[in-house]
Amino acid sequence: MIPLWMYLLVAAAMFCIGVYGVLSRRNAVAILMSVELMLSAVNINLIAFWRYTAPSDMAGQVFTSFVFVIAAAEAAVGLAIIISIYRSRRSVAVEDVNLLKG
Amino acid sequence: MDFSALLNDPNFLPWLIPVGPLLAFVIISLLTNRSRMTPATSAAYGGHHPDYEGMLVPIVTDRSRIASIIVGMSGVLAAWAIAYRVVFDALGIADFGRSVFTSAVTWMDTGALTFKMGVLVDPLTVIMLIMVPLAVTMIFIYSIGYMAHDPRQSRFFSLISLFAGAMLILVVADNLLLLFVGWEIMGLCSYLLIGFWFEKRSAYNAAIKAFTTTRIADVIMLLGIAYLYFATGTLSFREIMYDPMPTHDSAAAVAGEHDEGVAVAEGDHSETVVAVEGEAVEGEAIAVAAENEGDHSEGAVAGAEGEYAAEGEHVHTWAIELAETPAIFFGGISAAGVIGIFLVIGTIGKSAQFPLHVWLPDAMEGPTPVSAMIHAAAMVSAGVYAIIRMYPLFEAGGHPHDGDLTSPLMLMAVVGSVTALFAATIAVAQNDVKKVLAYSTISQLGFMMAALGIGGFIAAAFHLITHAFFKALLCMAAGAVIHGMEHGEHHVHAHGHGHGALPAGAVGALPANVGGGAVDPLYDAIPDHGHGAGHGDGGHGANAHDEQPGVSSHAHEVGDEQGHGFDPQDMMNMGGLRRTMPVTFITFLIGGLSLAGLPLITAGFWSKDEILAEAWLGTTKGFGPHALVLVCLSVAAFLTAFYTMRQLGLTFWGENRTEEAAHANLGRGVVSATMTLPLIILSFFAITAGFVGVLPDFPILGGIFSPEGAPFGEFIGRTLVEEPPHLDFNIIPVAISFIVALGGLLVGYLMYWRRPLTAGQRDPLMAILGDSIHTTLRNKYYFDELYIAVFVRPSQWFAKNVAYEFLDKGVIDGFLHLIARLFNFVGDLIKMLNLWLIDGVGDGIPEMIGRLGKWFRGAQTGRIQQYMLLVLVAALVIGVIFALSSGVLQAAP
Numbered sequence: 001m002i003p004l005w006m007y008l009l010v011a012a013a014m015f016c017i018g019v020y021g022v023l024s025r026r027n028a029v030a031i032l033m034s035v036e037l038m039l040s041a042v043n044i045n046l047i048a049f050w051r052y053t054a055p056s057d058m059a060g061q062v063f064t065s066f067v068f069v070i071a072a073a074e075a076a077v078g079l080a081i082i083i084s085i086y087r088s089r090r091s092v093a094v095e096d097v098n099l100l101k102g
Numbered sequence: 103m104d105f106s107a108l109l110n111d112p113n114f115l116p117w118l119i120p121v122g123p124l125l126a127f128v129i130i131s132l133l134t135n136r137s138r139m140t141p142a143t144s145a146a147y148g149g150h151h152p153d154y155e156g157m158l159v160p161i162v163t164d165r166s167r168i169a170s171i172i173v174g175m176s177g178v179l180a181a182w183a184i185a186y187r188v189v190f191d192a193l194g195i196a197d198f199g200r201s202v203f204t205s206a207v208t209w210m211d212t213g214a215l216t217f218k219m220g221v222l223v224d225p226l227t228v229i230m231l232i233m234v235p236l237a238v239t240m241i242f243i244y245s246i247g248y249m250a251h252d253p254r255q256s257r258f259f260s261l262i263s264l265f266a267g268a269m270l271i272l273v274v275a276d277n278l279l280l281l282f283v284g285w286e287i288m289g290l291c292s293y294l295l296i297g298f299w300f301e302k303r304s305a306y307n308a309a310i311k312a313f314t315t316t317r318i319a320d321v322i323m324l325l326g327i328a329y330l331y332f333a334t335g336t337l338s339f340r341e342i343m344y345d346p347m348p349t350h351d352s353a354a355a356v357a358g359e360h361d362e363g364v365a366v367a368e369g370d371h372s373e374t375v376v377a378v379e380g381e382a383v384e385g386e387a388i389a390v391a392a393e394n395e396g397d398h399s400e401g402a403v404a405g406a407e408g409e410y411a412a413e414g415e416h417v418h419t420w421a422i423e424l425a426e427t428p429a430i431f432f433g434g435i436s437a438a439g440v441i442g443i444f445l446v447i448g449t450i451g452k453s454a455q456f457p458l459h460v461w462l463p464d465a466m467e468g469p470t471p472v473s474a475m476i477h478a479a480a481m482v483s484a485g486v487y488a489i490i491r492m493y494p495l496f497e498a499g500g501h502p503h504d505g506d507l508t509s510p511l512m513l514m515a516v517v518g519s520v521t522a523l524f525a526a527t528i529a530v531a532q533n534d535v536k537k538v539l540a541y542s543t544i545s546q547l548g549f550m551m552a553a554l555g556i557g558g559f560i561a562a563a564f565h566l567i568t569h570a571f572f573k574a575l576l577c578m579a580a581g582a583v584i585h586g587m588e589h590g591e592h593h594v595h596a597h598g599h600g601h602g603a604l605p606a607g608a609v610g611a612l613p614a615n616v617g618g619g620a621v622d623p624l625y626d627a628i629p630d631h632g633h634g635a636g637h638g639d640g641g642h643g644a645n646a647h648d649e650q651p652g653v654s655s656h657a658h659e660v661g662d663e664q665g666h667g668f669d670p671q672d673m674m675n676m677g678g679l680r681r682t683m684p685v686t687f688i689t690f691l692i693g694g695l696s697l698a699g700l701p702l703i704t705a706g707f708w709s710k711d712e713i714l715a716e717a718w719l720g721t722t723k724g725f726g727p728h729a730l731v732l733v734c735l736s737v738a739a740f741l742t743a744f745y746t747m748r749q750l751g752l753t754f755w756g757e758n759r760t761e762e763a764a765h766a767n768l769g770r771g772v773v774s775a776t777m778t779l780p781l782i783i784l785s786f787f788a789i790t791a792g793f794v795g796v797l798p799d800f801p802i803l804g805g806i807f808s809p810e811g812a813p814f815g816e817f818i819g820r821t822l823v824e825e826p827p828h829l830d831f832n833i834i835p836v837a838i839s840f841i842v843a844l845g846g847l848l849v850g851y852l853m854y855w856r857r858p859l860t861a862g863q864r865d866p867l868m869a870i871l872g873d874s875i876h877t878t879l880r881n882k883y884y885f886d887e888l889y890i891a892v893f894v895r896p897s898q899w900f901a902k903n904v905a906y907e908f909l910d911k912g913v914i915d916g917f918l919h920l921i922a923r924l925f926n927f928v929g930d931l932i933k934m935l936n937l938w939l940i941d942g943v944g945d946g947i948p949e950m951i952g953r954l955g956k957w958f959r960g961a962q963t964g965r966i967q968q969y970m971l972l973v974l975v976a977a978l979v980i981g982v983i984f985a986l987s988s989g990v991l992q993a994a995p
Contacts, residue, residue: 019974023967031967098964 007048014041028085028092032078039071112191113205116221116274118184119231120284123238123267126177130260134169137162140253147253161253171246174259178242178266182235185270192228199225199820204276204340215335222276222339226490226563226821229814230273233567236787237479237574238266240780244578245471247776248585252469258298262475265291269480273487278327278337281488285323285452288481289316295475296468308464315461319451326444330495333427333437334420342420343494344823417823425499425508435509442496442510446489446517453485453547456521460885463540470581473536477543478574486550486566489514493559494822502557503827505725515555515727519734522548524883526741530748530867531879534671535580538749542697543573545738549713552731558716559826560815564795565709568696571791572706575693575784582686582777583679583753586766587670593765668762673752677759677859682767687754689781694750696788698743699843702803705792710739711839712795718835732838740842747850748867756858799831 014037021034043064050060086092108114137160140146146161162170192198206220223231245262249255265288272284290313297309331337424438435443449455454462462482466473476482489496500508507515522545529541546569553562669675680687696704699711714735720728758764768774795814796807810816811828819825853866868876878884963969 023971023974094966097966 004048004052007044011041011044011048014038014044026093026095028082028094028097029079031094032075032082035078036071036075039067039074043067112188112203112223115184115188115191116203116223116227117205119181119188119235119274120267120270122177122180122184123174123263123265123270124177126173127260127264127267129173130170130256130263134166134173135162135256135260136166137256146251159253162256166256167250170256170259174263175242175246177263178235178239181266181270182239185231185235188223189228189231192223192225197820198228198817202340206276206338217279218277218338219280220276220338221274223274224340224821225818226487227273229563229567229818230487233570234266234269234273234479234483237570237784238269238475240574240784241471241474241479241578242266243776244474244581244780245469247773248471248581249469250773254298258295258469258471261291261294261298262471265295265472265475265480269484272484276338276340278330278339278492281491282324282327285448285484285488286320288484289313289320289452292316292465292468292472292476292481295472296465298468298472302467304464305467308461308467312461312465315458316451319448319458322444323448323451326441326448329437329444330424330441333424333441336420339491343492344417344419346417347420347423419494419498419823421495421498424495436499438495438498439509442492442508443513445492446496446510446513449485449489449551450517451485452488453482453551454544455517455548455551456524459521459525459544460882460889462544463537463882466534466536466540470536470577470584473539473581474574474577477539477577478570482543482547483566483570486547486554486562489551489554490559490563490566493554496554497557502555503720505720505723505728507555507727511555511557512727513555514551515731518548518551518553518555519731519738520548521545522552522738523734523741524548526738526745528879528882530741530745531871531876532745533673533752533865533880534669535583535673535676535749535753536577536671538673538745539573539576539580542576542742542745543569545742546573546697548738549710549735552735553713553716556716556720556725556728556731557826558713559822560795560818560829561709561712561716563818564712564814568705568709568788568791568795571784572693572696572704572788575689575781575788576697578777578784579686579690579693579781582768582781583676583683583690583766584670585777586679586683586686586768587676587762589769590760590762590764590766591668591670594761668760670762673749674859674865675760676753676763676766677756677861678754678763679758679766680754682765683754685778686768686781689778689785690754691750692785693788694746695847696792698746698847699739699839700847701840701843703789705788705790707839707843708792708795710735710843711836712797712829714739714838715797715829715832715835718832718838719829736838736842739839740846743843743846744850747847748854751850751854751858755855757860759859759861797829797831800836801831804831 018034018036018038018041021037022031025031025034046060046064046067054060082092085097089096139158140161142157142159144161147159188203192203195201203223204220206218208216209219210217242259242262245258249258252258268284268287268291270284272281272288275281275284293309293313296312297306299305300309327337330342334342336342421438424441425436427437429435429437429440451458462476465476468476496508496510496514498508500506500511502511525541525544525548529538529545532538532541546565550562550565550569553565692704696706698704699707701707714732717728717732717735721732768777793807795812796803798804798808798811815828819828859865865876871879881887
């Protein structure tokens, strides 16, 4: 059987890729996608720990379902914001969205 | 209280005498003194004030004029009516003087002493109440015409009402303080009225001079009053000079200083003192006094004054007590002597006696009715009246009739006789018609003072009354002459020359020139300040004229000169006025002859004769002061007759010396009527007032006028406790009177009437006296110049250099500047502290915050990814710390 650390390694890799994407991509859509990646990495962690440590109760799966729901909502709202930004500014590059700059 | 009973009570009525004029003063000042604004150049303002050109000045409205005249006249007539009511009540009482009309109210209750203010009508007051309201009423009537077109007529009536009211207060006062109140109000009124035409520099200078000069004397008089009150605890005339003194122990309580005087007296009265000890002193005073008389004669025998014992019936008044008390200073003089000298100095100022006489001639700058008021009815009379009123105090301790003069009497005798002679010599060389009268007033007041000095109480009072009548007459007649001359001046300017272009300065001619038409009644009403430039330099106008005797004749040829040089008061410009002003001439003649003392028929003769008789009586007994008075007064009387004749001759006799004089008249109508009526009435009194004082044993006339003793002397003598001795007729003083009066008149007649001066001719007096003496006399012995050099200049120097430069600018300003510097310095310090510390902290805090914010702003890039990075780093750091601290890493294999 595949040991737990391999899952964790994949999840960590995915998370790091997601973090890198969030921090480095200029395109807001890509950032959003990276966030999804990070969320997916967390989901892998959650499922992996559930399966290897406490398969008897449902907590891991429930958590993962919650994360899916939230991720869907986040993607919906995030995309709506991005579309709205694009409409007004004709760009989805995050460095253009700097109205909050001090 | 029954009001009508009060009005019939002669004790109460004197209170009301001054009320009328005072009320008139208030009403006119507050209600009827309404003015409208008029350009200063308008004829209604006199048109003589070039300084005020283009300016609006207030001119009293016609309605206010009439209202003021009515109010003023009613006030003075009310005073007259009440005064005469009191006078007739008094004359009806046989022994008036022993009993008097008096009432008093408590004015000031100071615990130990009660000061009472009240009125007193005794024979002396009665005499004054006959004269003052009469003269004042005449002056008021005259003022109606004289001031008819003055821009400030209401103001004039208000002030002159106050003047009259003050004189009446002074006359009815029963104590020295109330007398002093009236005295000072008169000082104020004289100041305001002499400076009435304050547009003229000379007028306001004269006002200041009069006020300052009399003030000097008044301060000294006030010292005398204060000393008197300090010594006796009362200022009431009757209490000091008529009633017997309260017992000595109370006196000692009042004036603790009288150790020596009281020590002697207490021994004498020890029994009496015991008798009344512990009882109310006032109530017992009369009873005690009866015993006192007996006691005192013993005491006097024991003391130095042996005479009292011989007389026996002497009432021991406060005055006599004071005469026996040594003064607290000036060793050797009695308290009465010091008080007396102080009071006499007050009178010297008020009545313009020798060293302080300088204000009176200048006071002629005021309107003529004011001159009459000052010279006759009030002011200078008040000075002599105060002496007569306080006479027993001056006399106390001496017997002038026995050649024993006290120091105040000696002072009066010397000052009076010197003044009489000195002023008379000045008067002979004056050319200003009013100045002559001013010096004659000074001279006549000198007669009164001299008479008082040698004990001529009755003679002085008599001369005071007769002088008031004829001097009021003369002043007003001179005013009429001036008025007439101005009328003539306007006439000449309107008709005579018709010079169209006057020089800018020819202000004298303005209204008439502009009118250019026929003479109308307005002209005779433009008062004598209508020639502002004519004698703008005051007293020097006449002098300038004298130095060029020919100027008046030139004036005819050089028309333009007239506006500048013509002086309507200069007698050299007059002559021949008898033709155009006959009424004024006759009345002036009567007044003048009365002043000169024309024997037998004029009032002046009788009163002067009585003074000379007093002096003669003393001289025959070999008393020096009496002889001095006799000589000085005889010469002065001669000069009086002479200068009167000169004045009359120059003014009325001969031919007109100028064209103005030819046209001089009073015009017709109300103005001339109101101006001549008082002259006629007063000339009646100027003759008849003397007949009340004819000595009973005077040949023929004595039998006619005073078969039972001279009414005046008998009446007024009862003012005093001891009636003054009655003079016996003596042919020598009468002969002297005849000789000096007739001699003076004759010399004057020969010099000025027989060959009247023609235009441009020199005064014949100059040839007789020589130029230097005449110049000295004309310049009044250079007294003004002397006073300017001795008093005015040094005080100006002192004011400028010491008071202003040193004290004010140096010390006071320096001190203030020092304080200012000091505080400036302290202020600078505090300012620096403020800037450095408070501002530093206050500004520093926000600056730091701002800077911090600016620095911190850098973190806020607006780049979401940066934020995320930071969050990640933070999370990692926290994670590492957490891991290290919780031992997770150690636990891992």
